[in-house]
Amino acid sequence: MTTTTSPRELEHPERDQIRLEAVLHALADPVRLQIVWEMAREGVGLSCSYFDLPVTKSTTTHHFRVLREGGVIQQTYRGTAKLNSLRRDDLDALFPGLLDKVLTGVAAQAAREGGAI
Template sequence: MTTAAHPRELAHPPRDEIRLEGVLHALADPVRLRVVTELATADAELSCSYFDLPVTKSTSTHHFRVLRESGVIRQDYRGTAKMNGVRRDDLDALFPGLLDSVLNAAAGEAARRAGG
């Protein structure tokens, strides 16, 4: 994994180090899947504080770290805010259709739960 060059820069794995099992592990958690779903449908990057997650702040930080370290999201500081975006280009290049399939399946499951 790459290391951060500056204390305010966060380490992200390069594309060739992103592994399928890490991506699947990251997306298997309902809280992390919710974050990725919201990021994938957003028109822009979102700050960590945008998300109203049903977990403590330290647990939320853990979830974002898992997503970043697995290569699912990119995080960058903008002032004091940590901005987040899905690494769609990298994920689509490595695992064509995976992200869309997972997001569609999650939407279908949510619809079934709401209807049932």
């Protein structure tokens, strides 16, 4: 069961609640793949404002929510900023190699298409 203890804490699935289909759904969108790619590349928690995405602020919020509810990212408040981190340990424990394969695929696709990720 997901839990929150205050209005400033966001609901996240517990590790044993993360489902493969939710992770795959979260990773099935190009904007969300870009977010995950950048988070993996930086390796630290990033604020929502760090990302330069080709969508509106409300759509950006939706993408982060899908990633959080799917168990792909963890969001925590630091003051007024919301920091986003990959749940790499959880994903690697549940689906060994999945995240690395997805990230490798994203890089290969970008190279084939001659574009940035």
